[in-house]
Amino acid sequence: MRIVIAGGHGQIALRLERLLAARGNEVAGIIRKAEQGDDLRTAGAEPVVLDLESASVEEVAESLRGADAAVFAAGAGPGSGVQRKDSVDKGAAVLFADAAVRAGVRRFLIVSSMGADPEHQGDEVFDVYLRAKGEADAYVRSLDSLDWTILRPGALKDDAGTGLVRLEARTGRGAVPREDVAAVLAELLESPATSGLTLELISGSTPVSVAVKAVAGN
Numbered sequence: 001m002r003i004v005i006a007g008g009h010g011q012i013a014l015r016l017e018r019l020l021a022a023r024g025n026e027v028a029g030i031i032r033k034a035e036q037g038d039d040l041r042t043a044g045a046e047p048v049v050l051d052l053e054s055a056s057v058e059e060v061a062e063s064l065r066g067a068d069a070a071v072f073a074a075g076a077g078p079g080s081g082v083q084r085k086d087s088v089d090k091g092a093a094v095l096f097a098d099a100a101v102r103a104g105v106r107r108f109l110i111v112s113s114m115g116a117d118p119e120h121q122g123d124e125v126f127d128v129y130l131r132a133k134g135e136a137d138a139y140v141r142s143l144d145s146l147d148w149t150i151l152r153p154g155a156l157k158d159d160a161g162t163g164l165v166r167l168e169a170r171t172g173r174g175a176v177p178r179e180d181v182a183a184v185l186a187e188l189l190e191s192p193a194t195s196g197l198t199l200e201l202i203s204g205s206t207p208v209s210v211a212v213k214a215v216a217g218n
Contacts, residue, residue: 001025001026001065001068001109001189002025002026002027002028002066002067002068003020003025003026003027003068003069003070003071003189004027004028004029004048004063004067004069004070004071005017005027005028005029005030005045005066005070005071005073005102006030006052006070006071006072006073006074006092006096007029007030007072007073007074007075008028008029008031008036008040008045008047008073009029009031009032009033009036009039009040010031010073010074010075011156011158011178011183012073012111012156012178012181012185013029013071013073013181013182014039014040014043015178015181015182016065016071016073016160016182016185016186016195017029017040017043017044017045018043019182019183019186020044020045020186020189021043021044021045021199022044023186026046027043027044027045027046027049028045028046028063028067029043029045029046029047029048029174030045030048030049030050030052030060030063030074031047031048031049031050032049032050032051032052032069033049034047034049036099037049038120043052048063049203050063051094052088052091052095052096053084053087053088053092055095057095057098057099057102058099058102060095060096060099061099061100061102061103062103063099064099064100064103064105065103065104067103067105068107069105069107069108069109069205070096070100070105070107070108070109071108071109071110071111071124071185071189072092072093072096072097072108072109072110072111072136073090073111073185074088074089074092074093074096075088075089075111076088076089076129080125080126081125082128083215085125085128085129085132086128086132089129089132089133089136090132090133090135091138092132093136093139093140094136094139095126097110097139097140097143097146097168098136099128099176100146101143101145101146106145107145107146107147107148107189107195108140108146108147108148108188109148109149109150109151109185109188110136110137110140110148110149110151111148111151111153111181111185112133112136112137112151113129113130113133113152113153113199114152114153114154114155114171114173114200114202115130115152116130116134116136116137117130117131117134117153118131118134118135118137118138119131119134120134137150137198140199145204147192147195147196148195148196149188149194149195149196149197149198149199150198150199151181151184151185151188151199151201151202152198152199152201153181153200153201153202154171154173154174154175154176154200154201154202155173155174155175155176156175156176156177156178156181157176157177157178158177158178159177159179160177160179161177161179161180161182161183162171162177162180163180163183163207163208164180164203164204164205164206164207164208165180165184165201165202165203165204165206165207165208165211166201166202166203166204166205166206166211167184167199167200167204167206167208167211167212167214167215168199168200168215169197169198169199169200170200171200171201171202171204172202173202174202174203175202175203175204176201176203177203180201180203180208181201183201183208184201184208184211184212187208187209187212188212191212191213191216193216193217193218194212194215194216197215199215
């Protein structure tokens, strides 16, 4: 498959790029800064320099043409303010989804967050973040032209992955290594039967491939 990942220099994205390239896939990662390109090449991915906060739908669609799947793994990141939660966590996700539709890429994964909710109340930065992620998820769900899967990990850790997870519509609160999030995304990309699902993810006791097969109904 050819897979295009938005937020290609993110911590989950770099791990995912390595996994997908090792499986023989063709991977491209969208990045804002050209100097990040070497990290992507090391991970086995082709860097595509494009700013999702200023690019047009057609520019993003051009980067997606010929792809079999698209993954939105971009985020404003810690330390960013309210404005960038709206422009990246919501705005860039909406733009990337629209571009996928325009480019004819049906398979679409979005890395969301546990607790994401368009109706979430509050004015603190994290409240705005959860609302922005929820609004992005709702927008993606509204697009009949996409075979979407929404993944909502719990608290992210940099610990080594265990390969053992809990992946369900509702898991309850918990944490999960970024490495295991990437492993689940890689499996979801190979599991079209997970289209239309919103899934929460935390560490657990089930091997990643088994957990994905279970939610896919296999």
